[in-house]
Amino acid sequence: MSSSDAMLRVALPVPLARLFDYRAPDGFATADVPIGARVRVPFGARELIGVVVGSGPGEDGARETKPALAVLDGAPLLHGELLESLRWLARYAHAPLGEVLATALPAALRQGAPVPETDVAMWRVVEGAATEKLRRDALPHRLADLLASRARSEDELDEALPGWRTAARTLATRGMAESYRAAPERIASAGVPGPALNDEQRAAVDAIAAQDGFGAVLLEGVTGSGKTEVYLHAIADCLARDRQALVLVPEIGLTPQTLARFRARLGIEVHALHSGLTDAARARVWAAAARGEARVIVGTRSAIFTPLPDAGLIVIDEEHDGSYKQQDGIRYHARDFALVRGKALAVPVVLGSATPSLESLHNAQTGRYTHVRLSQRAGDAKPPTVRVLDVRKRPLDAGLSADLLAKLRATVDAGGQALVFRNRRGYAPVLLCHDCGWSAACKRCSTPDHPHPMTVHAGGRRLQCHHCGARQPAPMACPDCGGLALQPQGVGTERLEERLIELFPDVPVLRVDRGSTRRRDALESLLGELGDRAGILVGTQMLAKGHDLPNLTLVAVVGIDEGLFSADFRAGEKLAQLLIQVAGRAGRARRAGEVWLQTHHPSHPLLQVLISGGYRAFAEQELVEREAAGFPPFAHLALLRAEAKSAEPPAAFLSLAKQIFDAANIPGVEVHGPLPAPMPRRAGFQRAQLLVSAPQRRALHAALDAGLPALRDAPEGRRLRWSVDVDPVDLY
């Protein structure tokens, strides 16, 4: 075959489960275009950026093939393990390869930008500079001090010394310091030593080191047990073998503090990847990793798509965290994809958590993962005592019982800090008319049978829907009866804050939720301001993770009762994880911690088992129930979601889907539905779903492979939005 009939097979970011053939651009031979390079191609009236994933005789048959317009990369951008793993992901998620590749690439590269240069701006002191002449402790002096031990990148200086730029200019004009560009540091300088590992931590580090090639290690360590220390040692080992380490953390866990701790301890540049970066900055980190220059990458969910040519280790911190699952577009799970990549790269994958997902626990119990435990808190810290506070028939003040208020008072009077945890932001969950019973519901998310309340914000002045984001001023009078008896019902974090400020005027009361900490570093500066002073924190699950507050001795959990009776099969697991993580904030240093769960259901089995046996006991029991009910991890699920402005198209489409899956007749596969979604209307769309389950993954995928092509071609699918979610975390 002459090279002129060979076509480029291009994956394009379009929702069609196929590849597209193009001829090489004029002046190029097909063989000149590397597999894995990006090309710009005509597509209908548009131009798209795609990735060449193969070449060969044309498959588009009679269709006239056009030439690509341009080749954007001289060398493959996606290749080797990463490209193969992404092919696997496309098959597993039953998603078009082009969309998967587009999801995996940083936005700038997806849009066709050139792969960025990765040298960094550095500062160093000029040899022989008389920096001792600088005024002691003034910024220029502190900067010169920092640079005296070694040159530092501008990123590093941003973290280490706020305001350094002015100081750098001063030093530069006096000829004492200079900036230059260089490839990022590869060689680790001696990091700051950490605490000596205890026996359990040592055993965990050894277990990771003992993995030969790929191996999954579940590091189950109680809160405050020093899991991060274990990661740091494993990463240092990995760097010593001249390999790259990738660390995933939940969005909330990626704080400047975490990064500073990693940098200081490892003595090497740590590259962060998170949603707060510009597109250009993300692309730079991606390119630095692809060139092997970035040796330690710490990022949130999508960092799992980082190229790792010299991979040595992948760590997933808080592996149970829900933020690892992408909920729209390509619905991948970063933890699960990490295991796929770890296997392909032949490197260990460490999954760390105080409250492992039932999936991971099950894999550990069946021997697929190595299971190591940290059963004690590190250092001198003791585990907190956890107790239930029965508030039946007790008067409540803004949702707080007199007993709880007394404990708060005692804590702050003793100079300690208390955390009041309420997982509802806003002022109150409902606005009710006391005269006629009307309540404010979201017009776009409610149906006659399922009114969806709007949350009261801004002390009662504004209404907001937490599902579709709709906002409006709160009405002055009831829209139904005209009465003036509108009352916020229930308690959110804003209202708690308001009341606690009244009750505790003598100490700072700080609210921590998505409303109060919109900026990335806002939480850090809030907590920094508080320091070790006596005070009260009010917050949502933002406070449940990864924050070390040494002086926090009391955790009061209020308003969990609604969570005890949710229909979602994962609700119990999520609530147990949340409670243990929140409780884990208490007493992490020398002073012992106390946790009180205020409830109207003191004998609820979930609370009972958590209190008497901890997360482990809960998990054992829950696994037995999941097995009996045929839910994950004992079954594998795929959820088809469909939505349209009216209810009929989703129902018709999903009924067709059911027929098609039933007709495929794969043994073990069960199809449930169509059913209205738990939230049957959202942002004006009527929503329905179909659940496909099978005891074996293979059967589930066989059913999807058999059914989805016909569904993609079905005219019923054109009048609505639909998606398939393999291993759904949320049945929403």
Ligand SMILES: Nc1ncnc2c1ncn2[C@@H]1O[C@H](COP(=O)(O)OP(=O)(O)OP(=O)(O)O)[C@@H](O)[C@H]1O
């Ligand atoms: N071997 C050790 N000796 C003394 N202190 C230690 C040791 N290991 C860790 N620590 C300290 O204990 C505290 C908790 O450690 P770390 O943050 O690593 O725990 P963790 O298990 O990741 O916590 P969590 O998951 O609850 O956020 C830190 O202040 C850390 O410096």
Ligand SMILES: [Zn+2]
């Ligand atoms: Zn809404």
